[in-house]
Amino acid sequence: MTSTASPTTRLEEAPTPEEFGVGARLSLAVMRDDFVDVILGALAATPADGLVVDTDDVSTFVGGSEQDIVRWLVGVLAHAAGSGAHVQATVTLSRGCPGEVACGTGVVRVGEVRTAPATGIDASAQWALYPLSDAPAADHMRDIHAAIDHARTVGTFAGSQHFVTALRGDLADVITTAAAGWVLVGRSVAHVTSHLTVSLNSPSRAARA
Amino acid sequence: MTSTASPTTRLEEAPTPEEFGVGARLSLAVMRDDFVDVILGALAATPADGLVVDTDDVSTFVGGSEQDIVRWLVGVLAHAAGSGAHVQATVTLSRGCPGEVACGTGVVRVGEVRTAPATGIDASAQWALYPLSDAPAADHMRDIHAAIDHARTVGTFAGSQHFVTALRGDLADVITTAAAGWVLVGRSVAHVTSHLTVSLNSPSRAARA
Numbered sequence: 001m002t003s004t005a006s007p008t009t010r011l012e013e014a015p016t017p018e019e020f021g022v023g024a025r026l027s028l029a030v031m032r033d034d035f036v037d038v039i040l041g042a043l044a045a046t047p048a049d050g051l052v053v054d055t056d057d058v059s060t061f062v063g064g065s066e067q068d069i070v071r072w073l074v075g076v077l078a079h080a081a082g083s084g085a086h087v088q089a090t091v092t093l094s095r096g097c098p099g100e101v102a103c104g105t106g107v108v109r110v111g112e113v114r115t116a117p118a119t120g121i122d123a124s125a126q127w128a129l130y131p132l133s134d135a136p137a138a139d140h141m142r143d144i145h146a147a148i149d150h151a152r153t154v155g156t157f158a159g160s161q162h163f164v165t166a167l168r169g170d171l172a173d174v175i176t177t178a179a180a181g182w183v184l185v186g187r188s189v190a191h192v193t194s195h196l197t198v199s200l201n202s203p204s205r206a207a208r209a
Numbered sequence: 210m211t212s213t214a215s216p217t218t219r220l221e222e223a224p225t226p227e228e229f230g231v232g233a234r235l236s237l238a239v240m241r242d243d244f245v246d247v248i249l250g251a252l253a254a255t256p257a258d259g260l261v262v263d264t265d266d267v268s269t270f271v272g273g274s275e276q277d278i279v280r281w282l283v284g285v286l287a288h289a290a291g292s293g294a295h296v297q298a299t300v301t302l303s304r305g306c307p308g309e310v311a312c313g314t315g316v317v318r319v320g321e322v323r324t325a326p327a328t329g330i331d332a333s334a335q336w337a338l339y340p341l342s343d344a345p346a347a348d349h350m351r352d353i354h355a356a357i358d359h360a361r362t363v364g365t366f367a368g369s370q371h372f373v374t375a376l377r378g379d380l381a382d383v384i385t386t387a388a389a390g391w392v393l394v395g396r397s398v399a400h401v402t403s404h405l406t407v408s409l410n411s412p413s414r415a416a417r418a
Contacts (some may be wrong), residue, residue, distance in 0.1 A: 032241070033241055036412065058333055058334065090299040092337065094371070130341065131341065135390070140343055145349065162270050162303070163270075189216075195404050199267045204266045
């Protein structure tokens with residue numbers, strides 16, 4: 001993170017995750033009496049290398065590179081699911097609006113999300129993506145459909161529902177799909193957010209199977 | 210819903226909630242062994258008058274007027290919190306994108322969200338609002354700040370955090386704040402979504418108090 005160039009110059013050239021406001025929020029719900037132990041255990045067991053972490057009473061914020069965020073999310077959720085309890089995770093991804101002030105300046109950041117190792121954990125999720133462009137050529141539905149097409153390509157697309165896209169598959173693939181769509185749209189739109197609700201070990205899915 | 214006018218004419222005059230794609234998704238997590246009974250009990254105890262309801266393995270969709278959605282959300286969450294369990298609710302609000310096809314046509318709908326009766330239940334929440342306008346005059350941060358200013362006026366604003374606004378207060382006021390901001394921005398932007406994560410009966414808040 002050391003540089004002799006001014007912050008402004010660096011931002012125009014290749015914004016760092018911090019300069020670009022790259023981060024996520026995770027609200028983890030564990031539907032069992034021992035939820036405190038499961039949640040704190042999952043957070044403690046997952047390395048947060050490269051990330052700024054801040055937990056409040058509603059969610060945990062992590063700031064850092066797209067790849068580190070994906071690795072952390074998959075790790076925390078896999079640990080929580082390993083308890084066998086029904087887990088519901090609410091994830092918000094955001095980039096391009098550092099400090100919620102200078103949003104959508106036209107500067108974009110090329111992020112990277114690689115495939116994550118499979119967890120063996122089956123996930124069902126609902127996903128929404130929001131390209132927040134004020135540019136004259138803005139077409140938010142075009143960008144959303146590009147991200148959904150990517151989900152079809154990688155095989156996690158499980159259907160269109162009101163307001164959301166259903167994703168199913170290995171937990172790592174589901175999270176990677178959402179993050180990859182977010183980064184994909186981020187190549188042309190500065191401020192992009194995405195919301196993902198993930199269900200693990202659901203008894204209603206088990207009953208249906 | 211009967212009309213002799215063509216659907217197109219009616220849409221231009223005063224789109225109904227259904228024509229305008231007004232709805233919400235609720236993912237309700239109850240952090241106790243008896244979560245199934247609490248969730249199903251809360252859904253069964255709350256009248257869904259005026260709403261289309263469809264539950265899947267990740268969330269429950271409700272479609273209808275803004276006011277009916279608010280009443281239903283407050284009812285379900287108040288019932289779940291009445292169990293005494295720690296509850297986490299993830300709410301998505303959406304309007305202006307019926308069928309996820311003809312979004313942001315420029316037609317707007319004036320919705321209404323009245324004050325809801327207090328529940329006596331303290332809520333802590335994180336809120337995000339997304340005006341999805343492709344119009345030349347689009348300024349999504351201006352619209353977001355108008356909604357946040359409204360939260361300050363009604364007294365539920367509890368601070369700005371990365372990507373979200375913290376809301377605190379009576380459960381009814383917190384949900385009404387989010388919905389009112391969503392409707393407020395909807396006066397000038399067709400497609401507007403909002404995400405709210407609500408924490409009730411949190412042990413970490415009790416410990417801090």
